[in-house]
Amino acid sequence: MRVYESEVPGVGRKFELELTGGTSVVVVVHHDGRCELFRRDGPDADGEKILDLKGEQANRLGSILEGAYFESVDVDSLSVPLGEAIIEWVEVGTGSPVAGETLESSEIRTETGTSIIAIQRGEETVSNPDADTELEPGDLLVAVGTREEQAELAALVEGSA
């Protein structure tokens, strides 16, 4: 992937990013931070302006594209300190081995180390489900655990463990 960078005197800098199929994206960053985005569909095509962003909007978009932007999680509402752990969502498919099992009999906690802190079932949310809660196909399990534990959980729920 090649990026061409050049000065536009009196305006700012221009970046050209070649995408696949001859398409390219041209970004003009003005001295005042304003940012214009153009798309060109081929070497002979004219640039078509897609976006005209103010400095702050451009920075926000940039951080989203970079994967660095996220809405902050309301950590205060969680009673357990997370430490290394992260929260993930796993869906119970129709053919999942845990469907029809209770939380206890599914051995999710003993097998994977993750804790199910909530189950999203259609419109309804079962928070703090107890050991007897039966898992149904279509349930969305909200689990706390380390990255490795989350991977094991996903494998268990999918049935490939």
Added chain:
Amino acid sequence: MAAETALLEVGAMFAAIGAVGFLAGRLDLSPIPFYILVGIALNESVLGAVGLPAVSNGEFVQVGAELGIVFLLFFLGLEFNLDRLLADRTRIGTAGVIDLVVNFGVGLGVGWLLFGSLLPALLIAGVVYISSSAIITKSLLDLGWIANPESSPLLGVLVFEDLVVAVYLAVVTALVAGGGDVGAAARAIGIAFAFILFLLAIVAAGTALFERLLDTPSSEYFILRAVGVTVLLAGAALAVGVSEAVAAFFVGMAFSATEYVHDLETALSSIRDVFAAVFFFWIGLVTDPFVVVGAADVILLLVVLTAPAKLLSGFYGGRAYALNDRRSLRVGLAMVTRGEFSLIIAAVALSGAGSTLPVETAETIYAAAVGYVLVMSALGTTLMGASGRFERFLPS
């Protein structure tokens, strides 16, 4: 002029500039011709002629206009990219030389035909050679051409022209200010180049000095130091008979080597905008519209000869970049626009009235340049906007 009316006049000037700037924004046009026209409207020959209080060509407006020239050229130097010129020297060189030879040549020929001597011919050649970086770049952004391949030769040739105009202004200012005979002219050019060498030495050796100078957390001290150095050196240049514009260009280049380029652009662009507008206003203020109308034949001749010349040189400039016919045509259409630098040359011509230039010749060149810029800035942007219609005539 009493002090209390001086402030009122300056206020009227800025209010008028602000008002036509708003109008230009609404009409989506370059404000430069509007500033000139409002200057003409408020001057002694128009508003004064019907008995209304006109804005006089006072000291503040004159110095403000000079500051406008200084900051326009300072920014040119600040954003002048010698590396870009060198990195792409074959293509920029080819397109730039075609542009220079064709348009400067046409200007020189017409100027010689009209006035029969070298200095007026050189001034006319300068006026018709320099395309307007400010208006062309704005149009490139407005039309979205900035994202297209035609922007490369356009910006490249503009950089080439900037360098030529710096040298040209040094020579022509020296010639206009230097007295009549060849010896005096040679001496004046000698001083000009000595001063340029001095400034180049500052550019080459002074980066660390400039870095230290600008190294302050206070935005107030930062802007004051930058303005102080720039205006002082430009003023010193003018005092020894060298173009203040050229000095400002090299001071800008010296600052462009520091890490503060971006901060300077941000901090000083509003000062440049204010005083550049005063410069264009002043151009209008000292323009007698009846003289411009009187020079209509010269203006018409210049437009008819130089618009096709730029179109042609621009087209072959685009070809030097291996662009197809359609895009090369666009390069030609865009280059037609003339503007701020032609007016700076017009101001130089006026400064020689009665000394190195006969008063009538100087006034004709000045009036022709103002009328020419008004026509060409409108014509250039119109041609760019209507490029689709021209592209249809190309053989497919």
